[in-house]
Amino acid sequence: ETGVTQSPTHLIKTRGQQVTLRCSSQSGHNTVSWYQQALGQGPQFIFQYYREEENGRGNFPPRFSGLQFPNYSSELNVNALELDDSALYLCASRSGGRTDTQYFGPGTRLTVL
């Protein structure tokens, strides 16, 4: 186990709705990244947060947004859900410093109907 937890485990929404996914980083980790993993694909980088500020973004539209809190927990918000948003959403945390090792949580499986 990595110490990174995510909630909920599974979620079903309908098209057009909004969703919030949560991540609790491993203790001592001040950076968090979010990834989207479609079925049968590798994870795709959504964005990263460092000390509560967005610090890098992948090719995802603005309806994907996030927050990082002072305790380094994090949220991913997706507005106006589309069918293609159905995927496993992963968060990964990393400690500061020179290490590049990222530790992934178990993910939230989002299904959009």
Place this chain on the structure above:
Amino acid sequence: QQQVKQSPQSLIVQKGGISIINCAYENTAFDYFPWYQQFPGKGPALLIAIRPDVSEKKEGRFTISFNKSAKQFSLHIMDSQPGDSATYFCAASISGNEKLTFGTGTRLTIIP
């Protein structure tokens, strides 16, 4: 420039055999190359990682071979076991940058 290409898409190996998965990258700025193992319903777990200043890194039954000039790296699993059956992803990033660029994955099945 940001792609990481992974092959094969699926692989079946007999127990005790050697499993080999290959990746190629384009962006010469990449300087960190991890391999992740993912079981169904779980998040990816770091298996082993390498930096381009060495050509090989071994941890137990897992070895990464790295060819900087060819921009290729590979994962070798020695004495493959049924418990190794999982999906394996190679990835690459630039030190200090959170963004991991993943390959498309290899589904490995170890048969008795």
